[in-house]
Every structure is written in structure tokens, then in C-alpha cells.
Amino acid sequence: KRIFSIVCIPGDGIGVDITDAATQVLTKLSSTFGTFTLKFDTLDWSSKNYKERGYYAPEGGVNSLKKYDAIYFGAVGWPDVPDHISLWQMILPIRTTLNQYANVRPTKILPGTSSPLSACVADPSLLDWVIVRENSEGEYSGHGGTTPSTAHAAHTVATEVSIFTKVGCERIFRFAFETALSRPRKKLTMVTKSNAQRHGMVLWDAIFYEVAREYDGRVEYDKMLVDAMTVRMVNRPESLDTIVATNLHADILSDLAAALSGSIGIAPSSNLDPTRQFPSMFEPIHGSAPDIAGQGIANPIGAFWSAAEMIRWLAGADGASNDEGLVEGTGVGHMVEAADCLMQAIANVTENGVKTRDLGGKSGTREVTDAVCEEI
Amino acid sequence: KRIFSIVCIPGDGIGVDITDAATQVLTKLSSTFGTFTLKFDTLDWSSKNYKERGYYAPEGGVNSLKKYDAIYFGAVGWPDVPDHISLWQMILPIRTTLNQYANVRPTKILPGTSSPLSACVADPSLLDWVIVRENSEGEYSGHGGTTPSTAHAAHTVATEVSIFTKVGCERIFRFAFETALSRPRKKLTMVTKSNAQRHGMVLWDAIFYEVAREYDGRVEYDKMLVDAMTVRMVNRPESLDTIVATNLHADILSDLAAALSGSIGIAPSSNLDPTRQFPSMFEPIHGSAPDIAGQGIANPIGAFWSAAEMIRWLAGADGASNDEGLVEGTGVGHMVEAADCLMQAIANVTENGVKTRDLGGKSGTREVTDAVCEEI
Ligand SMILES: CC(C)[C@H](C(=O)O)[C@@H](O)C(=O)O
Ligand SMILES: CC(C)[C@H](C(=O)O)[C@@H](O)C(=O)O
Numbered sequence: 002k003r004i005f006s007i008v009c010i011p012g013d014g015i016g017v018d019i020t021d022a023a024t025q026v027l028t029k030l031s032s033t034f035g036t037f038t039l040k041f042d043t044l045d046w047s048s049k050n051y052k053e054r055g056y057y058a059p060e061g062g063v064n065s066l067k068k069y070d071a072i073y074f075g076a077v078g079w080p081d082v083p084d085h086i087s088l089w090q091m092i093l094p095i096r097t098t099l100n101q102y103a104n105v106r107p108t109k110i111l112p113g114t115s116s117p118l119s120a121c122v123a124d125p126s127l128l129d130w131v132i133v134r135e136n137s138e139g140e141y142s143g144h145g146g147t148t149p150s151t152a153h154a155a156h157t158v159a160t161e162v163s164i165f166t167k168v169g170c171e172r173i174f175r176f177a178f179e180t181a182l183s184r185p186r187k188k189l190t191m192v193t194k195s196n197a198q199r200h201g202m203v204l205w206d207a208i209f210y211e212v213a214r215e216y217d218g219r220v221e222y223d224k225m226l227v228d229a230m231t232v233r234m235v236n237r238p239e240s241l242d243t244i245v246a247t248n249l250h251a252d253i254l255s256d257l258a259a260a261l262s263g264s265i266g267i268a269p270s271s272n273l274d275p276t277r278q279f280p281s282m283f284e285p286i287h288g289s290a291p292d293i294a295g296q297g298i299a300n301p302i303g304a305f306w307s308a309a310e311m312i313r314w315l316a317g318a319d320g321a322s323n324d325e326g327l328v329e330g331t332g333v334g335h336m337v338e339a340a341d342c343l344m345q346a347i348a349n350v351t352e353n354g355v356k357t358r359d360l361g362g363k364s365g366t367r368e369v370t371d372a373v374c375e376e377i
Numbered sequence: 378k379r380i381f382s383i384v385c386i387p388g389d390g391i392g393v394d395i396t397d398a399a400t401q402v403l404t405k406l407s408s409t410f411g412t413f414t415l416k417f418d419t420l421d422w423s424s425k426n427y428k429e430r431g432y433y434a435p436e437g438g439v440n441s442l443k444k445y446d447a448i449y450f451g452a453v454g455w456p457d458v459p460d461h462i463s464l465w466q467m468i469l470p471i472r473t474t475l476n477q478y479a480n481v482r483p484t485k486i487l488p489g490t491s492s493p494l495s496a497c498v499a500d501p502s503l504l505d506w507v508i509v510r511e512n513s514e515g516e517y518s519g520h521g522g523t524t525p526s527t528a529h530a531a532h533t534v535a536t537e538v539s540i541f542t543k544v545g546c547e548r549i550f551r552f553a554f555e556t557a558l559s560r561p562r563k564k565l566t567m568v569t570k571s572n573a574q575r576h577g578m579v580l581w582d583a584i585f586y587e588v589a590r591e592y593d594g595r596v597e598y599d600k601m602l603v604d605a606m607t608v609r610m611v612n613r614p615e616s617l618d619t620i621v622a623t624n625l626h627a628d629i630l631s632d633l634a635a636a637l638s639g640s641i642g643i644a645p646s647s648n649l650d651p652t653r654q655f656p657s658m659f660e661p662i663h664g665s666a667p668d669i670a671g672q673g674i675a676n677p678i679g680a681f682w683s684a685a686e687m688i689r690w691l692a693g694a695d696g697a698s699n700d701e702g703l704v705e706g707t708g709v710g711h712m713v714e715a716a717d718c719l720m721q722a723i724a725n726v727t728e729n730g731v732k733t734r735d736l737g738g739k740s741g742t743r744e745v746t747d748a749v750c751e752e753i
Contacts, residue, residue, distance in 0.1 A: 084572030084602075085579055093573065117611055119495040145538075145576035157543040161577035162521075167533040194625065196460030197469065200521035201537035203461060226460075228632035229664075231607070235493050235636040249570065253629060256604035260611040288605075 004038045005070040013048045014289030016075025019304035022370040027308050029374040036335045048079035057090040063098045071311050074284035096136050099279040101272035103176045104134035108258040112352035114360050127239040133177040134251030138169045141248040165201040170208035177245035178216045189222040192230050192246035264359040266300030269307035283311040297365045300357040305347050313340040346376035380414045381446040389424045390665030391675035392451025398677035398746040399684045405750040412711045424455035433466040439474045447687050450660035472512050475655040477648035479552045480510035484634040488728035490736050503615040509553040510627030514545045517624040541577040546584035553621035554592045565598040568606050568622035640735040642676030645683035659687040673741045676733040689716040722752035
């Protein structure tokens with residue numbers, strides 16, 4: 002019986018509510034299966050503590066995460082701390098320090114829920130995507146500055162520098178092609194804005210076509226400009242399958258995808274180190290939602306789905322590639338079955354109408370959580 | 378009777394079809410009103426000519442546009458020329474050289490057409506937005522490079538540098554606040570990604586709040602992260618009115634807006650020099666659409682709407698600000714009425730079901746054009 006140690010960072014706002022809910026569901030799952038154990042530690046890296054102590058993670062904090070098998074993250078951000086501070090002190094350094102260069106964001110319409118898109122209201126199967134987000138560089142490199150360093154000089158100029166490396170592009174494209182290969186339709190759409198951004202984005206495109214050659218005949222691929230991509234997501238959802246995009250583009254497109262699938266409250270995200278050298282991190286894509294925090298009404302489905310992805314990743318059976326090629330499924334302790342079971346439980350619960358308000362239901366976080374535990 | 382000289386640059390693909398259609402409609406409009414005259418010149422700056430001659434605009438070409446009252450642009454881009462070449466040799470230099478720092482993109486659902494959003498299918502008035510796009514700097518500055526300058530070294534790195542100046546931010550925010558003031562609801566939503574982009578975007582935010590102080594109590598304003606903004610556009614379209622965003626963010630959001638309003642084929646865009654030192658440029662937001670070019674089926678509505686915006690701008694009665702404040706309407710030759718008349722003609726035609734395929738109709742470009750001329 003394999004023991005996995007998971008570190009939870011609930012963070013701020015509804016991050017706390019949904020992390021509680023997720024650990025409850027995960028505990029139920031492992032005790033039901035009985036073939037694997039999850040041990041949880043919790044870290045209080047939050048905006049509240051930042052206000053009191055002056056830091057989110059203590060010195061060496063991010064490195065201390067390396068001893069865990071996985072990281073479960075709630076949400077970070079609170080009105081009284083500028084957002085760029087909360088993010089650059091916590092979530093962004095975790096992603097880059099732990100080599101989590103692939104952020105995977107599946108989207109589909111769950112049973113019993115509906116899309117705001119009229120076409121998908123009639124046929125929810127039209128929308129079934131996985132967005133692979135470059136998670137380590139690009140527009141989130143953090144480079145740049147402001148001169149003079151006050152906003153108040155008439156001639157102040159600030160720069161924001163996006164960095165694209167050949168290594169970074171190659172590995173995310175290879176990961177995306179492997180993801181596409183693992184799905185029934187084996188299609189990959191690459192998103193770019195190389196028409197207007199003539200340096201980094203042009204390299205991005207060139208490397209895409211280099212990597213694509215390795216997959217010729219095995220994966221069907223095409224290229225979209227990010228602006229036109231939003232139109233295609235709205236008008237021809239069925240034409241898309243796997244999508245690969247830069248850090249910023251995929252950030253935007255994955256929120257849009259979540260909205261089109263019914264609610265941002267259901268959308269999961271996995272920050273993966275495909276080499277498995279360091280722990281990967283799992284988090285719902287929604288934020289800390291200060292407006293509904295602590296009211297017991299947050300939708301925990303995105304948190305549960307993220308938890309299912311964590312279990313699947315821990316089993317090593319997800320079809321992701323590492324530097325040497327495909328990691329074959331090891332099926333540790335029936336964990337793939339456990340992940341499937343959790344996804345089925347979620348589907349049964351939404352289908353039965355036990356849903357939070359964002360999905361048009363009346364239930365609270367606790368009620369949905371209990372119902373999912375019940376189904377397991 | 379005032380004579381305006383307009384230079385048309387049809388460009389590539391359906392740009393040619395819809396520019397023809399627009400000049401036909403504009404000619405009909407001025408002859409019907411009889412109080413103003415439009416004289417058209419046409420320039421053959423196209424991808425076809427680039428292939429033959431090695432350039433789009435000849436030496437000094439962009440400066441030669443300064444003598445016109447306005448520029449009417451079709452579309453540029455063709456599969457056999459890399460997109461970053463076609464754009465950086467034509468449309469982007471025009472926008473920046475002629476100080477067209479404000480790109481204005483209204484969106485609404487036309488009568489007789491419908492939105493793919495189920496909520497807006499029931500109530501089309503929910504969606505009525507103007508996106509104000511920073512059009513001169515930001516992510517489209519063109520700065521950056523690749524080292525080594527081949528994509529084939531293992532350590533190749535490329536950068537894409539976004540530039541934000543205090544001057545550039547200030548003037549676009551002031552323009553956006555004036556636009557919001559000119560609309561019934563007087564609301565402005567500022568879009569940012571300063572949580573992840575901690576230099577340029579942080580300056581963008583700071584200057585927004587500086588300018589906002591001048592409008593306190595007159596315009597209601599708020600701030601959205603660009604990813605969350607897509608969710609709000611889908612879920613709460615009625616909560617938005619005027620929107621201001623960076624060059625890249627607004628590019629993405631305006632395509633999404635067009636898709637949500639029914640078709641990218643109807644969406645207009647005005648590239649304005651609010652100081653009126655140089656001519657402004659009017660273009661539908663769609664591209665050259667190689668797949669349907671030359672088949673007579675392109676939707677000319679975006680082109681007509683852009684033409685109406687051009688007439689309104691020429692009248693100087695649009696409520697836009699310049700560096701000294703508001704430009705008051707001069708009502709030259711009933712041109713405001715003419716612009717209104719053209720918009721009404723468009724609405725009547727779509728309401729009567731004379732629509733191209735992208736709007737669910739069966740008509741071709743010519744039929745729609747004739748119908749609009751008829752209504753005028
Ligand atoms: C919190 C923030 C940094 C984050 C991002 O932009 O990456 C969030 O929007 C996400 O999508 O995970
Ligand atoms: C053609 C291209 C440069 C352009 C842009 O990205 O600005 C287009 O998408 C637009 O929105 O006007």
C-alpha cells in the first residue's frame with residue numbers, strides 16, 4: 002500500500018473552503034479504495050499572514066515543497082494586498098521553481114449543467130477540450146521595469162518583457178502533441194499572435210513546426226491567431242480538441258473555455274513537472290472570490306476535479322511525456338480507477354441537481370461535498 | 378458643400394470585395410444627402426503586389442496618406458506572405474505613424490441577427506459595448522529580438538518587449554473616459570493583467586487611477602483582469618458598457634465581442650487620431666479570409682458600419698476628446714444624420730433577412746449592398 006504525502010496550501014478566500022472540501026473527498030476516496038493512503042500537511046501561506054508577517058512563504062519555503070509527492074493549492078489574492086505581490090510571492094515562484102512547465106486545463110460540460118452557448122445547450126458534447134498552457138516563461142517571465150521608477154514623471158516608460166526559449170517551446174509542444182495523441186480525436190490547435198508580435202511569437206511558431214514534424218500523420222494539427230481563436234471557440238466548439246498556447250494566451254482562453262462550459266467554478270488545472278523530478282501542483286482555475294468567501298456557497302467541483310487529476314497524476318498513468326518519452330501507466334494501487342470514480346461521482350451529483358448557485362442550483366459547498374462523498 | 382478626400386486601401390482577399398461595396402454605399406449616401414461629397418483614391422498596397430515588387434507601401438507611402446481626410450482600409454494578409462511581414466509593412470506602421478492611438482470597436486446585436494449566447498438570444502439589448510483599444514504601443518511595440526538569430530541553436534532565446542508610456546496610457550484612458558461620458562450609462566471597465574505582469578501593467582493600472590480621479594462622480598468605473606473579463610462578457614454582458622484595454626487584450630476581447638454579438642463579419646473598427654492632426658483609418662475588424670475571397674459571399678456589414686463611423690468622425694461630432702478637450706460637433710453638411718441613416722439602413726436590411734451566410738442568411742455581398750443602397 003503506497004503512501005503519498007500531499008501538501009495543501011489553501012491560501013485566501015474560498016481557497017480555504019474548497020481545499021477543506023477537497024481533502025474530505027480525497028480522504029473518503031482513499032479509504033473506500035483502501036489501496037493507497039494520502040497524508041496531508043497544510044501550510045498557512047496566505048494574504049492574511051502576509052499582512053501580519055510580511056511574507057507568504059517563509060525563506061526557503063518553496064524549496065521545502067520538494068519533499069512532497071504533490072501540492073494541492075486553493076487560491077491566492079486578497080483586496081488589501083496588490084495582486085502582483087501575492088502572485089509573485091507564491092503561485093508564480095512555485096510554478097517556475099518546481100519546473101511545472103505544463104499547465105493542463107480540461108474543459109467539458111458536466112451532466113446536469115449547461116453552457117451559455119446556445120449550440121452547446123442543445124448538444125453539450127460539442128465542447129470537449131484540453132488546453133495545454135506554457136507555464137514557465139513567455140509573458141509571465143517577470144522581466145522588465147519602470148524608468149524613472151515613479152509613475153509620476155511625464156516621460157515615464159515601463160517595459161514588460163516576454164521570454165521564449167527554444168527549450169521552453171520545444172518541451173511544451175512535445176507535451177501538447179503527446180496529450181493530443183492520448184485523446185480519441187488526436188487533434189492539436191496551436192495558438193499564436195505572430196502576426197503582430199514579430200520576435201518571440203515567431204520563434205514560438207517556428208519551433209512548433211519543427212516539433213510537429215515528429216508527429217506528422219499521427220496528430221492532425223493547425224494554427225490559430227489568439228483573437229480568431231476566441232471566435233472559433235464560440236462558433237465551432239466541435240472543431241477543437243487539444244489546444245496549446247502561451248502562458249498569457251492560455252490564461253485568457255482557459256477562463257473563456259470555463260465560462261463557455263457552464264461555470265468557472267468547475268474548471269480544474271494541473272501544474273505539471275512532466276519530468277517528475279519535482280512535485281506537481283493541482284488547483285481549481287478560479288480565484289479567491291472575496292465577494293463570496295466564507296459564506297459556504299463556493300462551488301467545490303473545480304477543486305474535486307483538480308483532486309481527481311492529482312490522483313491520476315500520482316498513478317503515473319496520464320499519458321504525459323517526460324524528457325525520455327512517455328511515462329507508462331503503473332496503475333499504483335488502483336489510483337486510475339479512483340480518479341475515474343471521483344469523476345463519475347461528480348457527474349452523478351451534478352446530474353442529480355445538487356449544484357451551487359453558479360450552476361443554477363441551490364446547494365452550498367457542504368451539501369455538494371457530502372453528496373460527492375456519498376456517491377464514492 | 379464640403380468635399381472630403383478618402384483614400385481606399387482594399388488590400389487582400391475579401392478586403393477588395395467589401396471596400397468596393399463600401400464605396401458604393403458611401404457614394405449613394407452622399408448623393409442622397411447632397412450636402413457633402415466624397416472623393417475616392419485607391420492604392421494597390423496588397424500581398425500580391427508585395428510578391429511582385431517586394432513592398433506593400435512604396436517608400437514614403439505611409440506619409441503620403443497624410444494629405445487625405447480619412448483612410449478606408451479593407452484587410453491585409455495572404456497565405457504566401459508571412460503574417461508578420463504583411464502587417465509590419467502596412468497596417469501597423471499606418472496606425473503608429475499617423476498617431477491613431479485610439480482604436481474604437483463598438484459591438485451590439487443587429488436586428489434580425491442573433492447571438493450564440495443563449496441569454497442574448499432572448500434579450501439582444503443585454504450586449505451593447507464599445508471597446509477602446511490602445512493602438513500605438515503596449516504588446517505591439519515591435520521591440521525585441523532573437524539570439525542567436527536562428528531558431529536552430531539549442532539555447533536560442535527570443536524576447537517580445539511591451540512598452541507602456543505614461544503619455545500613452547494617459548491619453549487612451551482620457552479618451553476612454555470621454556467615450557464613456559458620451560454614452561447613456563457612463564460606465565467604464567478597465568482591463569489589465571497586472572497580477573502576473575508586474576512592470577508595464579502596473580504602470581497601466583496606476584495611471585488609470587490617476588486619470589480616473591478627473592472623472593470621479595461622472596463616470597462609474599471598475600477594473601477587471603483580462604482572463605476574468607472573458608467570463609464576465611459571457612455571463613453578465615449587461616454589466617458592461619465602455620471597455621478600455623491594451624493593444625493585445627483589446628484585440629482578443631474585440632474578436633470575442635464580435636463573435637458573441639453574432640458574427641465577426643459585422644464588426645467595425647475606427648483607428649483614430651483624436652488630435653485630428655492626421656487622418657484616421659476605418660476598417661472592419663475581420664481579416665482577408667482567403668477561404669471565401671472572390672466568391673461574392675463576404676459579409677459587407679462590418680465594412681458599412683466602419684463607413685458610417687468614418688462619416689461620423691468626419692463630421693467631428695463623435696464626442697471624442699483631443700489633447701485640448703472635447704471636439705464639439707460641427708454638424709458639417711448633415712453628416713451625422715447621414716451616418717445615422719446608414720446605420721438605420723443596415724438595421725433594416727438585416728431585419729428584413731437580407732443576410733450573408735455567417736448570419737444565417739443566403740444573400741451574397743452584392744445583394745446585401747444593393748439592399749442597403751435601396752434603404753438609403
Ligand atoms: C492567479 C494568476 C497568476 C493565475 C494566472 O494568471 O496564471 C490565474 O489566473 C490562473 O489562471 O491560474
Ligand atoms: C491584422 C492584425 C494586425 C490586427 C491586430 O491584431 O491588430 C487585427 O487582428 C485587428 O484586430 O485589427
